[in-house]
Amino acid sequence: MKIALVHDYLTQKGGAERVFQLLCQRYPDADIYTSLYDPDRSIDFGDRPVQTTWLQNIPNAAKNFRLLAPLYYSAFRSLDLQDYDLIISSTTSFAKAVRKRPDAHHICLCHNITRFLWDTQTYLREYGSYRRFSPALEHVFRGMRATDLKHAQEPDVYIGNSSVVVDRIRRIYDKPAQVINYPIDTKQFIFSDQKEDFYLASARLLSYKRIDLIVEAFNWLGWRLLIVGDGPERERLQSQARSNIEFLGYVPDVERNQLMSKAKAVIVAALEDYGLVPVEANASGTPVVAYGAGGVLDTQISGKTGILFKRQTPESLQRGLVRSCEQEWDYKAIREHAVDHFSEETFFQKLEAVIDQVCESPQSASADISLRSTPHLHQEFDLDRESFPISSACPETVL
The missing domain is CATH 3.40.50 (Rossmann fold)
Known part of the structure; x- marks a missing residue:
């Protein structure tokens, strides 16, 4: 064929x-x-x-x-x-x-x-x-x-x-x-159950990725945040960020994978259609803190592989981050879930x-x-409309 x-x-x-x-x-x-x-x-x-x-x-x-x-x-x-x-x-x-x-x-x-x-x-x-x-x-x-x-x-x-x-x-x-x-290519991701004292966001710096929401939340918390990725929003976001937030720009895949394996959690604030980043984080044994709508509902189990927050607001994300700190994570089980379902x-x-x-x-x-x-x-779809509604109901388990 x-x-x-x-x-x-x-x-x-x-x-x-x-x-x-x-x-x-x-x-x-x-x-x-x-x-x-x-x-x-x-x-x-x-x-x-x-x-x-x-x-x-x-x-x-x-x-x-x-x-x-x-x-x-x-x-x-x-x-x-x-x-x-x-x-x-x-x-x-x-x-x-x-x-x-x-x-x-x-x-x-x-x-x-x-x-x-x-x-x-x-x-x-x-x-x-x-x-x-x-x-x-x-x-x-x-x-x-x-x-x-x-x-x-x-x-x-x-x-x-x-x-x-x-x-x-x-x-x-x-x-x-x-x-x-x-x-994802699960073989590329490094498993580690030894997490370091930082959080990670990995995304193109575009407005819908809602990195601004993440920056505001971490400005208030004062926790260390590393941001991987580049894009037209970078200059504006850097001007808003405090000293606990570091913009790394583009990093090679090997370095990015190492960061994922060591982060306490990977943060996703966008409404994604699917989103590979949460799955990549899980393949590294790392939980995610993610906005609980869209494609993430197909990939995450709240309380098992990550924490889902309900609203795209800094306050809702902050509550999710605090809850992730209180959670006792089984990093090996997080990795196994990714390998079993998304290899x-x-x-x-x-x-x-x-x-x-x-x-x-x-x-x-x-x-x-x-x-x-x-x-x-x-x-029932009207071609005169400028767009279709993008929404996804959040389950009761989200914050």
């Missing part, structure tokens, strides 16, 4: 790119496609070819990849994938638009629906300099939403990384979907069961997924 692996763009290295890297390692004979590729900023595949679109020929395209948003659909449609029996797309936006031959199969690992189109206000809040162009952008986005919905019908099967994402796929794209929680092998066992089912009998596979789907709500 000839396989093509397709990713939106390889111009950065975040959670989606880490998952795609595992996918490429699992299928070393598969061909890799993406719209734009910058090995210095993203995954370095060495001598393995990475095939790109015509967007690669645009000067500084990889650096300014967000500005090219209206062009990606046509770029992916232009790829010739007719020789492939199976296409696996890894996408938060555009790669699902690729075309296949009629008897081939397309499985979409959907990290999220196209966020800047369907959650526009949150997206623009992250990029404050774009806000003044909001009326013009909304005009463009209206047309792109219709295109996005059209191309969202291309995949035969959708797999979402969390219950939150699967619900969005069903509501917005009107497509059946199932959850397979994305993996690479567990993920691929589930994914390959879907591949086998789809390739043997695509109609029965779609029917089986449909049986597990919630009722379609797409007919």
Whole structure:
């Protein structure tokens, strides 16, 4: 079976790119496609070819990849994938638009629906300099939403990384979907039951990550906090932070993994669609203190692998931190939970069961997924809306 692996763009290295890297390692004979590729900023595949679109020929395209948003659909449609029996797309936006031959199969690992189109206000809040162009952008986005919905019908099967994402796929794209929680490479993470006197936050410094909330909480507590990651919010956040908070910027994976293993807890204040950082922390034997909504509800057991706080406020986070200090943690059990549920092998066992089912009998596979789907709500969605509501109920166990 000839396989093509397709990713939106390889111009950065975040959670989606880490998952795609595992996918490429699992299928070393598969061909890799993406719209734009910058090995210095993203995954370095060495001598393995990475095939790109015509967007690669645009000067500084990889650096300014967000500005090219209206062009990606046509770029992916232009790829010739007719020789492939199976296409696996890894996408938060555009790669699902690729075309296949009629008897081939397309499985979409959907990290999220196209966020800047369907959650526009949150997206623009992250990029404050774009806000003044909001009326013009909304005009463009209206047309792109219709295109996005059209191309969202291309995949035969959708797999979402969390219950939150699967619900969005069903509501917005009107497509059946199932959850397979994305993996981490558990072998890369160092287990330690000897924790040091600091806390850790690891994230891109974007507004929705709510590092500002973490900074305010630790300003008040005075506890030592290390922040790994960089982004447009860094200067503002540093100006607000007291001396107990240290910004490390980008650190290599080896150093980051060591910090995770030694931290008293890893802090996550964002509403994440899934979020690999809490799972990575657990794989290091480290509990998390996380906002109890979104994808974290798929990965964390409150009181066992972490503490979930109820509101995105410094006060609620502070209560969670105090409770984490009072908790007697079984660090080995935290590590075992991550390995048992979120290892690479567990993920691929589930994914390959879907591949086998789809390739043997695509109609029965779609029917089986449909049986597990919630009722379609797409007919109730109004394209005039600027965004869909992003919310997730917190369980009673959160603070």
